[in-house]
Amino acid sequence: MSPAEVQSRQEEPSSGATPEGGATLAEIARAAGVSAPTVSKVLNGRADVAPATRSRVEELLRRHGYRRRRGGMQQSQLLDLVFHELESAWAMEVIRGVENVARDEGLSLVLSESAGRLSPGQTWVDGVLARRPAGVILVLSDLDAAQRAQLTSRDIPFVVMDPAGDPGGVVPSIGATNWQGGLAATRHLVELGHRRIGVIGGPASMMCSRARIDGYRAALETAGLTVDPELIKRGNFHHESGYAIGLELLRLPDRPTAIFTGNDLQALGVYEAARELGLRIPEDLSVVGFDDLPLARWVGPPLTTVRQPLTEMAEAAARLVLDLGRDRRPAATRVELATSLVVRSSTAPPSR
Amino acid sequence: MSPAEVQSRQEEPSSGATPEGGATLAEIARAAGVSAPTVSKVLNGRADVAPATRSRVEELLRRHGYRRRRGGMQQSQLLDLVFHELESAWAMEVIRGVENVARDEGLSLVLSESAGRLSPGQTWVDGVLARRPAGVILVLSDLDAAQRAQLTSRDIPFVVMDPAGDPGGVVPSIGATNWQGGLAATRHLVELGHRRIGVIGGPASMMCSRARIDGYRAALETAGLTVDPELIKRGNFHHESGYAIGLELLRLPDRPTAIFTGNDLQALGVYEAARELGLRIPEDLSVVGFDDLPLARWVGPPLTTVRQPLTEMAEAAARLVLDLGRDRRPAATRVELATSLVVRSSTAPPSR
Structure with missing residues (x-):
């Protein structure tokens, strides 16, 4: 989400039935030649929609910039954390940071691994659409443009921690110097x-x-x-x-x-x-x-x-994504926390 | 769940409207002097029930050995993993094992920490009742009798990995020799x-x-x-x-x-x-x-x-809890996987 998009969300009324995007769910359904409940199923990542119908609806959602309203829905209890590779004590530090924020906020942490691929698969995206987390944190992992559009149309915010690629200004992210x-x-x-x-x-x-x-x-x-x-x-x-x-x-x-x-x-x-x-x-x-x-x-x-500061970075990423979900405009959508040199005993003047 | 309980679940019909426990939901509601939807809310861990009503209903559920049927419910997409302390590379090995099974089964992993207490808190239990996971795996952590009864009445199976206390024969568990x-x-x-x-x-x-x-x-x-x-x-x-x-x-x-x-x-x-x-x-x-x-x-x-073999132990725990949830009787409800000595360079004959 660009700063401009964040801005525009700020300016919208915080409740009421006005559609956020340019089209209502009924209009999307009409354009796709399907019923409104079918569009709803696609929005919820349900499996019982024919693939061709699903992709036609997705395309219309994207084209019309449809944005589901969160207002009427039950508050989400989940926060999604996705790793490129779930390995080593490195991941543990990150998990601990996100878990700290999740516990403070009464949320449960859903953990996934994109298993060595740099982008999570479509199965994962379908799961996210179905469980509707309060937000998604991607670690060293990124979404492709279609996946981003899917989350955006469901109003599920996401941030990237320490992005592997260059997320540009579009995706909110947390890194280190x-x-x-x-x-x-x-x-x-x-x-x-x-x-x-x-x-x-x-x-x-x-x-x-x-x-x-x-x-x-x-x-x-x-x-x-x-x-x-x-x-x-x-x-x-x-x-x-x-x-x-x-x-x-x-x-x-x-x-x-x-x-x-x-x-x-x-x-x-x-x-x-x-x-x-x-x-x-x-x-x-x-x-x-x-x-x-x-x-x-x-x-x-x-x-x-x-x-x-991995744990602090993970905490910052979790707070940022929750702020985005609450339509609070964050101070910045790209933050780098400071690194610092810790001198111990493995360095000394050269002997030759 | 004792082997006897597992046995009794095997013998029940696998579908149909027969209540599993001794009382139906309507009977529990009558006995508690509340409506059936109120009992349903308690079963789902919803917050909008008065504490006194909630504990009266819980007590009746426990006394009547009420067991919710899973049959009619949508298949759960979640698997819960709870650590006593979410720390160190040790936890990472366990997470990886459970994540392997979750991925194979198309489930998402919900991770929690009981934050230094040996039993998870009631907030965690309420969350579990609300999200209805396919099963719960507790690592070095245990439930008290009331919490066990709550999960059992909702037909949410649980196993303990490497139990801190002595779980006895009642709780299915996975350990090492x-x-x-x-x-x-x-x-x-x-x-x-x-x-x-x-x-x-x-x-x-x-x-x-x-x-x-x-x-x-x-x-x-x-x-x-x-x-x-x-x-x-x-x-x-x-x-x-x-x-x-x-x-x-x-x-x-x-x-x-x-x-x-x-x-x-x-x-x-x-x-x-x-x-x-x-x-x-x-x-x-x-x-x-x-x-x-x-x-x-x-x-x-x-x-x-x-x-x-921490990763294998975690995999075994995940498979065991899913088997219990599918009413498959496991071969054993207490399994210890073998440990083995790995000799490297930190041991040698004494020099004196």
């Missing part, structure tokens, strides 16, 4: 005296990962250091990726004395690669992670990392 | 040559934790070793507890050469205590964990631990 985080991590290493600093990113399709690497570059360039493309690698956000790319970097003839990783799990993979090669951390290799998951404090040595 | 796990962990240390072996348990109120310590004792006794009460400690399942009790054990004049911890997070706390005292793992101290969370492989040195 990834570029600043990359800058702070790399500056810390430069100030310790490191000159050959490797970096391991996440997938290039994820904007958060690109921003971190750009911050790394900026730190080197503003310090007057050369950016060596050989030291810039990309993997995925898993431990295995940190291990494999860590080995690759540490086996270079002129190996880096420090590595800034895309997240804490990758950093632990680099720990393992260093152990395997007999390199000590931080004496022979400094490592900086990203996220500050609880385990960053527990590993040996405790990990220097860029803290991303 | 905790005693066997404690035995295997301690035998491994005895076979390496350790004689002074410390143990850190979880809270005494949790049966899983008691069983692990009893397994530890059995291993020592069957090996003809003395059980030294000074080496048996209890904490909670967090990292901090492992650290604090680890320091305590390692500062004993005749310190243990090995420690078996209540879970992997405690084991990492012991790692930290050892680092602080300058003791190397495994040269100066062997450590065995419990759970085999992903991080057990990633820490340095990789942790020897007792694998508990």
